Amino acid sequence: MRSLKLRLLLAYNGSGFRGFALNPGVHTVAGVLTLALERYLSQEISLTCAGRTDAGVHAWGQVVSFEVDTTSEVSLLDLQKLRDSINKMCGPEVAVREVAWATDDFDARRSATERTYRYNICNHPVANPLTAHMTWHIAAPLNIDAMNQAAQHILGEHDFASFCRRDENKSMVRRVNRAVWWRSATNNSSSDGSTSSAASPDSPEIAQEMTVLEIAASSFCHQMVRSLVGTFVEIGLGKRSPEAMAKILAAHNRQAAANLAPPKGLCLWEVAFA
Numbered sequence: 001m002r003s004l005k006l007r008l009l010l011a012y013n014g015s016g017f018r019g020f021a022l023n024p025g026v027h028t029v030a031g032v033l034t035l036a037l038e039r040y041l042s043q044e045i046s047l048t049c050a051g052r053t054d055a056g057v058h059a060w061g062q063v064v065s066f067e068v069d070t071t072s073e074v075s076l077l078d079l080q081k082l083r084d085s086i087n088k089m090c091g092p093e094v095a096v097r098e099v100a101w102a103t104d105d106f107d108a109r110r111s112a113t114e115r116t117y118r119y120n121i122c123n124h125p126v127a128n129p130l131t132a133h134m135t136w137h138i139a140a141p142l143n144i145d146a147m148n149q150a151a152q153h154i155l156g157e158h159d160f161a162s163f164c165r166r167d168e169n170k171s172m173v174r175r176v177n178r179a180v181w182w183r184s185a186t187n188n189s190s191s192d193g194s195t196s197s198a199a200s201p202d203s204p205e206i207a208q209e210m211t212v213l214e215i216a217a218s219s220f221c222h223q224m225v226r227s228l229v230g231t232f233v234e235i236g237l238g239k240r241s242p243e244a245m246a247k248i249l250a251a252h253n254r255q256a257a258a259n260l261a262p263p264k265g266l267c268l269w270e271v272a273f274a
Contacts, residue, residue: 011060014057043069179228
């Protein structure tokens with residue numbers, strides 16, 4: 001029987017999940033989504049995702065694809081109704097933002113050309129409980145200029161063994177296309193590195209200010225972004241110089257970098273396709 005392929009644009013709060021990947025007996029995003037899709041479509045579903053996020057990591061622009069057996073009912077699917085029904089079953093932790101038919105050769109993982117992550121830090125003396133599930137709170141001031149100087153050293157193609165869980169059977173060489181830090185009163189500001197106007201100390205917006213990293217590459221090693229963020233923060237706190245980033249890269253040793261940043265600040269923001 002011939003199959004058709006569907007493509008979903010997905011957002012989720014990763015706080016209560018043990019990652020994205022399907023894992024029997026474990027609460028994962030793929031597990032919840034697969035169950036809902038199978039109930040709606042009355043057939044088995046096998047999901048492919050653009051990025052297998054870890055436990056506690058969020059997504060705004062995750063993309064998944066899967067095949068559905070062609071029947072008269074499937075070919076006439078009301079995609080908006082499918083989206084709304086899945087969201088009722090999976091919400092509010094998981095939301096299908098868009099659903100569309102895809103070409104037969106589309107694959108959410110292999111067809112992706114670039115993945116963009118954002119990491120959010122609440123850099124303020126007082127933590128914001130309203131955003132605590134999606135930010136790393138750091139009370140001491142961070143030097144954003146120093147962090148952006150350090151970011152220049154990771155652009156281009158490098159062996160990121162110092163920032164990844166080593167796997168002897170896999171290359172740690174990756175190409176980073178973009179890495180920039182900025183401060184914003186919201187999480188929707190421009191990614192061109194511009195800084196929003198500063199809020200006054202008595203303004204209600206001050207507690208919402210984020211310090212954000214946006215980083216894009218064709219792919220990332222396991223825990224690479226969180227390891228980089230941990231090192232960026234040490235540089236921002238003055239514990240290391242911006243130039244130290246180049247030496248850490250050259251060391252090819254995980255012990256040379258800082259500890260991992262918490263997963264809750266990380267969000268898969270966007271996936272690009274050719």
